[in-house]
Amino acid sequence: MEIFTRLRGMKDILSEEIEIWKKIESVFIETSELFGFKEIRTPILENKYLFERGIGSNTDIVMKEMYEFKDKKGREVALRPEGTASVVRAYIENRVYSTKKIARFYYYGPMFRYDRPQKGRYRQFYQFGIEIFGGKSPFFDFETIQVLDFSFKKLRIENFVFYINSLGCKTCKKVYIEEIKKYFRERVNNLCEDCRRRIEKNPLRVFDCKNSMCKTELKNIPSILDFLCEECKNHFDVLIELLSKFNINYKIAPHLVRGLDYYTKTVFEVFVEKEDIAIAGGGRYDDLVHDMGGPDIPAVGFAAGIDRIVPLVNQKNIKKIETIYFIILGEKAKIKGLEIIRKMIEEKIGIEIDYEERNLKEHLSIANKLGKKWCIILGENEIEKKVLILKNMEDGSQIELKEDTMIEKIKEIVKC
Numbered sequence: 001m002e003i004f005t006r007l008r009g010m011k012d013i014l015s016e017e018i019e020i021w022k023k024i025e026s027v028f029i030e031t032s033e034l035f036g037f038k039e040i041r042t043p044i045l046e047n048k049y050l051f052e053r054g055i056g057s058n059t060d061i062v063m064k065e066m067y068e069f070k071d072k073k074g075r076e077v078a079l080r081p082e083g084t085a086s087v088v089r090a091y092i093e094n095r096v097y098s099t100k101k102i103a104r105f106y107y108y109g110p111m112f113r114y115d116r117p118q119k120g121r122y123r124q125f126y127q128f129g130i131e132i133f134g135g136k137s138p139f140f141d142f143e144t145i146q147v148l149d150f151s152f153k154k155l156r157i158e159n160f161v162f163y164i165n166s167l168g169c170k171t172c173k174k175v176y177i178e179e180i181k182k183y184f185r186e187r188v189n190n191l192c193e194d195c196r197r198r199i200e201k202n203p204l205r206v207f208d209c210k211n212s213m214c215k216t217e218l219k220n221i222p223s224i225l226d227f228l229c230e231e232c233k234n235h236f237d238v239l240i241e242l243l244s245k246f247n248i249n250y251k252i253a254p255h256l257v258r259g260l261d262y263y264t265k266t267v268f269e270v271f272v273e274k275e276d277i278a279i280a281g282g283g284r285y286d287d288l289v290h291d292m293g294g295p296d297i298p299a300v301g302f303a304a305g306i307d308r309i310v311p312l313v314n315q316k317n318i319k320k321i322e323t324i325y326f327i328i329l330g331e332k333a334k335i336k337g338l339e340i341i342r343k344m345i346e347e348k349i350g351i352e353i354d355y356e357e358r359n360l361k362e363h364l365s366i367a368n369k370l371g372k373k374w375c376i377i378l379g380e381n382e383i384e385k386k387v388l389i390l391k392n393m394e395d396g397s398q399i400e401l402k403e404d405t406m407i408e409k410i411k412e413i414v415k416c
């Protein structure tokens with residue numbers, strides 16, 4: 001018989017880990033909501049061409065990594081590889097701009113990229129992201145960075161640094177692209193085959209190449225920061241000033257271009273150098289709303305990779321919901337046990353129970369294996385005496401609680 005296994009690059013998140021996931025999600029949600037962001041939920045499946053147009057047809061994500069297929073009516077669809085293109089589509093389709101000058105969204109959910117799985121890289125992974133529409137001031141860029149900074153500090157992530165760069169606007173980007181085309185043409189023989197093609201089509205994508213020869217050639221490439229027009233330079237300078245003023249740990253990274261085509265001006269990544277991994281990335285995309293058929297509206301945002309953040313969060317900082325292990329001994333105690341359990345649930349006291357016939361020793365050993373701090377024991381003796389036993393599993397002590405006051409007593413002792 002075939003035993004099914006999960007697909008490559010996909011994973012199960014089991015209950016031992018889930019509290020960390022929930023903690024990370026709640027920190028991001030809380031921080032975003034404090035900054036006035038509201039949740040948006042868009043479909044996981046979209047028209048494939050949305051991503052081609054949104055992310056760029058020459059990007060690795062679109063060329064190599066999309067989960068795409070035809071649906072039953074032959075429509076070309078794709079699992080979303082990221083959230084920004086969908087949020088932009090929803091923003092335009094629902095004409096949000098007609099009611100809100102500034103619209104702030106956050107989203108959370110699975111994304112899909114058919115990449116080669118390795119440490120921190122999965123084919124289904126989770127992103128928490130935010131997008132702000134309608135603001136062109138660098139203060140909005142700073143706000144997105146602040147949401148990340150506050151969240152990572154709250155999660156006690158250590159040694160994270162913001163790599164910051166600017167890609168300029170259409171005008172200065174064009175000048176820079178001509179400059180690097182010249183640079184690459186002179187070194188064409190040292191580049192991989194893919195990059196030779198990229199030189200004419202989209203030379204910025206050479207920066208993403210993982211080939212070591214191409215990486216070497218990038219070492220002496222001119223910096224885009226030397227090509228910024230006055231407005232873009234000013235935008236970048238204001239942002240850098242804000243980062244310095246508020247002690248955000250940043251480094252200017254003139255070679256950071258990001259792997260998606262929609263960026264203009266600010267781009268950034270949050271890097272944990274010790275782990276050699278980017279845990280978030282984002283930037284400004286002032287032309288995308290217009291390029292996707294909407295009005296001329298600037299935007300900026302980020303997405304954080306939750307799968308990569310999970311291993312960086314210390315289990316000790318996670319508060320788990322404790323449940324009491326409820327032991328029912330003997331047939332007669334079952335119904336009485338259920339009555340008490342119903343009262344406890346109503347009073348929000350969590351319990352965990354095994355309804356199978358077992359003796360006390362077996363039950364206690366199960367509770368121990370589950371790491372339970374408290375057990376409640378209810379047998380025929382206790383029913384007769386109208387009590388139940390609360391047992392402390394750490395020191396082995398136990399007390400009898402009277403039926404009519406037991407809920408208050410449990411709350412007081414167990415502090416649940």
Ligand code: HAM
Nearest residue numbers: 082084121122125278279280281282283301302303305
């Ligand atoms: P991205 O850099 O492609 O940007 O992804 C953001 C983050 O998602 C990465 O920094 C990483 O932590 C995580 N991530 C990406 N791919 C994988 C993977 N295969 N496995 C695990 N984690 C991964 C975006 O997606 C943009 N939409 C961000 C953005 C929003 N820019 C503006 N607004």
